[in-house]
Amino acid sequence: MQEAPIIIETVIKAVAIVLVFSAIAGFTTYIERKILAFMQRRLGPMNVGPYGILQIAADGIKLFTKEDIIPSKAVRAVFMIAPIITAATAFIAMAAIPFLPTFEIFGYTVHPIVSDVNVGILFVLGVMATGMYGPLLAGMSSANKWSLLGGARTVIQLLSFEVVTGLSILSPLMMVGSLSLIDINNYQVGGITNWLIWQQPVAFVLFLIAAFAEVNRTPFDLLEHEAEIVSGYATEYSGMRWGMFFIGEYANMITVAFLVSIVFLGGFGDGGLLGGLAVVGKAMFFIFFFLWTRAAWPHIRPDQLMWFTWKVLMPVAIINIVITGFVMMF
Amino acid sequence: MSLEQFKNRNVGTQNYVPLDLEMPPSDPWDKFTQVVKRTFKGELFVGLWIVFREMVKFDIHTVQYPQEKLPIGPRYRAVHKLLRLLESGYERCIGCGLCEKICISDCIRMDTKIDENSRKEVTEYSINLGRCIFCGYCAEVCPELAIVHGGRYENASEQRAHYVIKDDMLTPLDFLKDQEEFPGFGAIIPGSDADVKKTPTAY
Numbered sequence: 001m002q003e004a005p006i007i008i009e010t011v012i013k014a015v016a017i018v019l020v021f022s023a024i025a026g027f028t029t030y031i032e033r034k035i036l037a038f039m040q041r042r043l044g045p046m047n048v049g050p051y052g053i054l055q056i057a058a059d060g061i062k063l064f065t066k067e068d069i070i071p072s073k074a075v076r077a078v079f080m081i082a083p084i085i086t087a088a089t090a091f092i093a094m095a096a097i098p099f100l101p102t103f104e105i106f107g108y109t110v111h112p113i114v115s116d117v118n119v120g121i122l123f124v125l126g127v128m129a130t131g132m133y134g135p136l137l138a139g140m141s142s143a144n145k146w147s148l149l150g151g152a153r154t155v156i157q158l159l160s161f162e163v164v165t166g167l168s169i170l171s172p173l174m175m176v177g178s179l180s181l182i183d184i185n186n187y188q189v190g191g192i193t194n195w196l197i198w199q200q201p202v203a204f205v206l207f208l209i210a211a212f213a214e215v216n217r218t219p220f221d222l223l224e225h226e227a228e229i230v231s232g233y234a235t236e237y238s239g240m241r242w243g244m245f246f247i248g249e250y251a252n253m254i255t256v257a258f259l260v261s262i263v264f265l266g267g268f269g270d271g272g273l274l275g276g277l278a279v280v281g282k283a284m285f286f287i288f289f290f291l292w293t294r295a296a297w298p299h300i301r302p303d304q305l306m307w308f309t310w311k312v313l314m315p316v317a318i319i320n321i322v323i324t325g326f327v328m329m330f
Numbered sequence: 331m332s333l334e335q336f337k338n339r340n341v342g343t344q345n346y347v348p349l350d351l352e353m354p355p356s357d358p359w360d361k362f363t364q365v366v367k368r369t370f371k372g373e374l375f376v377g378l379w380i381v382f383r384e385m386v387k388f389d390i391h392t393v394q395y396p397q398e399k400l401p402i403g404p405r406y407r408a409v410h411k412l413l414r415l416l417e418s419g420y421e422r423c424i425g426c427g428l429c430e431k432i433c434i435s436d437c438i439r440m441d442t443k444i445d446e447n448s449r450k451e452v453t454e455y456s457i458n459l460g461r462c463i464f465c466g467y468c469a470e471v472c473p474e475l476a477i478v479h480g481g482r483y484e485n486a487s488e489q490r491a492h493y494v495i496k497d498d499m500l501t502p503l504d505f506l507k508d509q510e511e512f513p514g515f516g517a518i519i520p521g522s523d524a525d526v527k528k529t530p531t532a533y
Contacts, residue, residue, distance in 0.1 A: 040384075
């Protein structure tokens, strides 16, 4: 009977995370359209509600009421499951991330993390890597050549960048000596100078580049490259199933933004109110950065991506690990 | 954009900037140095800075169309208008039928009769806009500047027959004071009086 409150608390936290972050993911689509528009000297959505803010509601209604078409030659079961994998893994990955410092409300201490597993960052990266199955299965089951190409590109991109993600995060982890994100955060308590970015700038840049690939954002959005493969793995999807791919993508963006802020930029520091605001601000900056690069940078070709990953990023990451190891040893 | 720029249709070289491009690298070492140079040149950050600057400057170029419209050139050829004489308010059209004759898509029809003053009066005048190609020959050929092209380019209507009968095109009598002399297609070029030469009689 001792475990009942913990279970209830966990369920409440899980539901809260899903609700809050799907709402934020929806809102991010609006922000993205607005920021992209401003950067291209346009106005963006303006007609639905004041400054087009109700565009989210209009899009939501459209997605929910749109016909859910399943192509007759598609593999039905796989086709239907694929978007659920993307959305689910995106939210499951959030389970091990401390979004805010511990705070007290009505005399009850709340830990804003669903479960502080001791392999936190490994869990997050592992679940996000599992998310690869969403686009892959969608691409293979759609009976469409564009989808198939999108699925193939998913595999080459995500498999390549998993290597860089793992290797680049390894050197900060060697310094911290723990995989728990709360431990990583606590390692950096004590002001800006203690942030891991100053000790591991190369790892920070590598991880950021790999993060772009993990969440399929612009320099590396080969999966649904409109100019080449229509809409990639999502070509045959419509309605809410397509919407789930999108919610998954934006939820992944938020996860990665929090991950970078916690691992390299000090997270919430010692855990006051200011720290909570700081971590949200840092995460918001990275989400803005994702949109910013989308406005500024071109895509790269798949062969350039492979070249870049295996011939540039991976050697740099390994050299970084070796140097970190030597510095720690002597 | 000023109207002068808008009206300048001369395609010249004034808008082109010649680029100083290097030849692509041939041997592996050149390729490598090019990669290193491009990596540390910071061009990606130039791109980021430019879009960020544009966002902060907030110099928005969107035209929110139904609320605001771009100016159109005076020689734009949209739905036709039939003009009236400015002083008397009589119709300018003398029923000569030249427009009907010159119309290459054969979409103008007019009916005329002799009225009580022994003048030709136009009873019916219609343009089939479904066929009209807006070539402007009718406005050009009209000796009285009666049929001209207007600026009304929003042709959405419940019925195809709208806009095309005489009452729709003719300036209403009570709006006569708002009728402006047409500067556009088929109008007399300003200063053309000076170009008129006397007919040589020396033959």
